[in-house]
Amino acid sequence: MNAWKEFNKGIVRENPVLTALLGLCPTLAVTTTVINGLGMGLATTFVLLGSNVVISLLAKQIPAKVRIPVYVVIIATFVTIVDSLIQAFSPELNKSLGIFIPLIVVNCIVLGRAEAFASRNRVWPSVLDALGMGLGFTLALAILASIREILGSGSLLGIPVLGDIPPILIFVLPPGAFLVLGCMIAAVTYFSRKKGAE
Numbered sequence: 438m439n440a441w442k443e444f445n446k447g448i449v450r451e452n453p454v455l456t457a458l459l460g461l462c463p464t465l466a467v468t469t470t471v472i473n474g475l476g477m478g479l480a481t482t483f484v485l486l487g488s489n490v491v492i493s494l495l496a497k498q499i500p501a502k503v504r505i506p507v508y509v510v511i512i513a514t515f516v517t518i519v520d521s522l523i524q525a526f527s528p529e530l531n532k533s534l535g536i537f538i539p540l541i542v543v544n545c546i547v548l549g550r551a552e553a554f555a556s557r558n559r560v561w562p563s564v565l566d567a568l569g570m571g572l573g574f575t576l577a578l579a580i581l582a583s584i585r586e587i588l589g590s591g592s593l594l595g596i597p598v599l600g601d602i603p604p605i606l607i608f609v610l611p612p613g614a615f616l617v618l619g620c621m622i623a624a625v626t627y628f629s630r631k632k633g634a635e
Contacts, residue, residue: 444566449573452573454577455577459544460544463544467537469585473533474582476527477534483515487515488508488555489563493555495511516538523538587599
């Protein structure tokens, strides 16, 4: 097993947002600021890591007929943990992310990796898969949020960056999220095809 390849695949080649188009609801909804994007990305990575490890350890003991409900219970356990931690240590972030933290339970990225990877592989590859996919998801959210925050609010992490240039309100609204995400997907697709053609 090539550990770097296993980890690296989720960052660009199989990025859950930019190539697989998974988890788009929280991606579009919470990326009005970089802090929100990073918070959602790290929370999802925590859930991915915990659920991948547990599912990988228990996969052979879980009967095939009930595997999906069992996976959902395992994922929900880690979502409850991360939700409680965010409520305790960052109430402002919890307020900003709102319902999207509990909705990680039904995020296709988490359940998809549990079914497609963790249930069929050992613990170490499952850890690498979770970290790679989580980092890819977090990076996609952070880049999307950075662009939206700079263009839509004129600031980055609350620090003004555009000077006298007025912000473009559409970028903090849902149409702006679709526009920026579409451009990011187009760029990744273009460079992936160009690299594949070489």
